[in-house]
Amino acid sequence: xxxxxxxxTYTRYRPIQRLLHWVIALxxxxxxxxxxxxxxxxxxxxxxxxGLNATNALYLFHKSFGVLILGLMIVRLLARLIxxxxxxxxxxxxxxxIASEIVHGLMYLLLLTMPVLGWLATASGDFPVQFxxxxxxxxxxxxKALSETLFEWxxxxxxxxxxxxxxxxxxxxxxxxxxxxxxxxxxxxx
Numbered sequence: 737x738x739x740x741x742x743x744x745t746y747t748r749y750r751p752i753q754r755l756l757h758w759v760i761a762l763x764x765x766x767x768x769x770x771x772x773x774x775x776x777x778x779x780x781x782x783x784x785x786x787g788l789n790a791t792n793a794l795y796l797f798h799k800s801f802g803v804l805i806l807g808l809m810i811v812r813l814l815a816r817l818i819x820x821x822x823x824x825x826x827x828x829x830x831x832x833x834i835a836s837e838i839v840h841g842l843m844y845l846l847l848l849t850m851p852v853l854g855w856l857a858t859a860s861g862d863f864p865v866q867f868x869x870x871x872x873x874x875x876x877x878x879x880k881a882l883s884e885t886l887f888e889w890x891x892x893x894x895x896x897x898x899x900x901x902x903x904x905x906x907x908x909x910x911x912x913x914x915x916x917x918x919x920x921x922x923x924x925x926x
Contacts, residue, residue: 760805
């Protein structure tokens, strides 16, 4: 009799988990790129450079990607809780495993927190919370001071997330190119 349940003996994430990982990764990279552009140029700078229609489209897509990321992260979290995670083909040293758990845990937390902060900041600033042209409920009332604070935290979380993404990518490359321990195979899309 195996020492672990049969459904945990696989060494790769399930197809739905891999699909969610890569779709969310692309959405996050797009959303962070848009957010950095918005943060650097501001509404007026964007409007001067690209015009009002392109500026509004950038904001619409940034908000829509955020809402989509939030929804997909909830599904991903549920999939993780239901399906678990695969064991390592080659066991990781304890410090490396702990570091991996911390980085992944923080990424999950920030990927759930950041869109919520953006939603609340947008609503409290009396801006429409949009999902590809559909206005969503604001959830909280208008409070311009709160909106500014929430937008500041939204930006800080974005920078923290960017740092974690860089760490995550460096770790993946380290496992693929230096350790060659099969860790990268766990989430490989094919």
